[in-house]
Amino acid sequence: MILSGISGSGKSRMRKKLVSKLSSSITVCPDDIRRELLGDVSDQSDGKRIFNVARERLQDALMDGRTVIFDATNLGKARDRVVQWTKEVGNNSHAVVIGMEDSDDPDTCAARVRMDLDVGVDRAKVPEEVVYDQYERWSKMDKDDMLIVGTSDRDVEMAVKKIEAAEYDDIPF
Numbered sequence: 001m002i003l004s005g006i007s008g009s010g011k012s013r014m015r016k017k018l019v020s021k022l023s024s025s026i027t028v029c030p031d032d033i034r035r036e037l038l039g040d041v042s043d044q045s046d047g048k049r050i051f052n053v054a055r056e057r058l059q060d061a062l063m064d065g066r067t068v069i070f071d072a073t074n075l076g077k078a079r080d081r082v083v084q085w086t087k088e089v090g091n092n093s094h095a096v097v098i099g100m101e102d103s104d105d106p107d108t109c110a111a112r113v114r115m116d117l118d119v120g121v122d123r124a125k126v127p128e129e130v131v132y133d134q135y136e137r138w139s140k141m142d143k144d145d146m147l148i149v150g151t152s153d154r155d156v157e158m159a160v161k162k163i164e165a166a167e168y169d170d171i172p173f
Contacts, residue, residue, distance in 0.1 A: 002070045003074065004073070004098065004146065006075070006103045006135050007109060008110060011071050014151050025068065026061050028061070031072070041123060042125040058085055065091075075141065079097060099147065100148075106135035
């Protein structure tokens with residue numbers, strides 16, 4: 001499962017809800033890896049290393065037959081790269097891309113990032129202009145291959161049911 005959306009759109013909130021519903025799932029999140037390896041979720045200095053670790057963790061978990069929730073912005077080519085990593089594993093692994101509907105509202109997303117930082121949430125310090133740049137990339141993406149959802153309990157249940165029913169075996173990747 002690949003979460004896709006701009007900063008502040010609810011990807012991490014969705015991830016937490018999905019983990020609670022999918023018992024054998026694990027999360028791979030580059031921000032968590034930055035925190036683990038570099039000590040700072042906002043440290044962008046070693047992106048290649050961070051994403052190599054993310055790829056290794058994703059592929060190892062898929063080889064073990066686990067459901068993986070990949071939590072990152074995943075816009076454009078970055079999303080395609082994670083889909084490719086999934087395909088490389090073989091063993092019937094496939095990618096379900098979940099797009100966060102709040103990505104269509106960059107003002108709300110930027111405000112969420114600001115509010116999180118103001119109250120001390122340990123999250124990436126994403127400048128407002130970056131949120132708007134992400135929105136521009138998001139708005140140009142083809143979303144036909146995504147399940148677009150919010151973070152309500154109803155949306156989470158819908159995502160889980162579709163995933164468990166394997167309705168996305170025919171995703172054109």
